[in-house]
Amino acid sequence: MHFQLDEQLSILRDVVHACLHGLSGTDPEEQWRALVRDLDLFSLIEAAGDDGDGSNLELMLVFEEVGAALLRAPLLDTLVIAPLLLGCRESAIAGGLRQAIRAGEARVGFAWQEDGASDFAAPVATRITERGTRLFLSGSKKAVPAELPLTHLLVTARAEDEDGVSIIVLPVAGRDLREEVYQSFDGRRMMDLRFDDIEIDRATILHGGAGGRLLVQRVAEHAIAASCAESVGVLRRLVDLTVAHITERKQFGRPLSEFQALQHRLADMLAHLEMAAAASLRATLSLADDDLRTRAVLAAKITVGRACKFIGENAIQLHGGMGMSEETAAGGYFKRALTLAGLFGSSDQAVRKLAEAGPIMPVVAYG
Structure with a gap:
């Protein structure tokens, strides 16, 4: 492309x-x-x-x-x-x-994921409870990025009398948040949070109701497009590392890159990379189009997710056992590629949603 x-x-x-x-x-x-x-x-x-x-x-x-x-x-x-x-x-x-x-003074974490929910379309269990004139937040969130200390959280929750989604701005300082910090598959710090009747100000609720759910869906599509672009960068670097490795390594007195089977494998990896880059670009260009955005983003999620698996696995195969070691850069890129592929839902979930949304291009009947 x-x-x-x-x-x-x-x-x-x-x-x-x-x-x-x-x-x-x-x-x-x-x-x-x-x-x-x-x-x-x-x-x-x-x-x-x-x-x-x-x-x-x-x-x-x-x-x-x-x-x-x-x-x-x-x-x-x-x-x-x-x-x-x-x-x-x-x-x-x-x-x-x-x-x-x-100004670079605020670091924000989007707390949306809950137990049993891997994409934005899942029902929200975290609740806003009203007692007299006071509001309280109760529930739990998981997999919030915590590589750096956060100053604010944007939390999705549901009021007692509505089926939509509310977005709450929650300053972290001075809050008694229950945190469980751990490392993700690619070695990044994440945390699970629990809110036990934390009092919130009514002015911190930015959105609510059905409009809030539609906004979260729109934001999710922008986030998926950005994660697809990051995946393309990861995969491009992974292909470059693999080309450099088989060019430098020798077997039977000649570079691995001269073996035709490995050349074919690299050609397949490059083809998947180009398809992923094209799908990512299409999704990015469609973000401003309300009619096309959802289907283009889902298509990119599927294409890029499959490319992450194919290119990552083949890069490790061509590196040999050393590809999974901490000393080899390819291992870190492979882990990141798989993590991004599962971010905001799996490719299989995207396939089902795309089937429900319909084709990206209009179907033309001939004859």
Whole structure:
């Protein structure tokens, strides 16, 4: 697939690439400071957009570079999900948090996942209870990114008298949150949270009802598109590492890259990479189209998820047993690829949803 960037997009990609090149493997705190505070990534993305409000293409390019650098700083929740949720409501709390994100002072975690729920369409069990004039939050959330200390949580919950979804801004400081911190499959810090009758202010509820559920669905589609772009960056780097490995390694007196069977395997890996990149681009370009967005994002989720499995497994196979070792970069990229493939639901779940949504292109009958 040939996709030509204009000058502005090329400059953005080169700037982000140059910044990330020296950050791979560094402390997440240093990564955050370099990207959000020093580089001012949030404003950079906004300024690159033609309409002044940011562009989905800019985010795609940034997240591809994030994936290629295997960056650990949690950017998805703060730079993609939070601005979308906060931008749909005019309030002092939303505006203040958005300004804090822009200044690099706020780190936001989106607390949406619950036991038995792996995608955004699942019913929400966390409840908002009203007692007199006071509101209380009860329930639990899982798999909240915790690579860096969070300043705010955006929590999905359900009021007692509604079937929709409410989004709550919850400052972390001073809250008695029950946390269980652990490592995910790719070695990143995550945490499970429990809210035991935590009192909240009515002004911190940004959205509610059926409109809140529709907004969460829209935000989910943007988040999936960004994670697909990150996956493409991971897979591109994984293919490059594999090519370098079989070019350098020798067997029977000649490089592994000269064996025809391995050349065919690499060709298949590259084909899956190009399909994943094309699907990711299509999803990104469709985010502003209400009629096409859901189906394009689901198609990308399926295509990229399958590419993560195929390219990752074959990269490890071509590296041999050393591919799964901590000393080999391919192992870390493989783990990240599989983690991203399962983020916001599996490819199998996306297949079922796409079947219900209908084809991306109109079906034309001939004859």
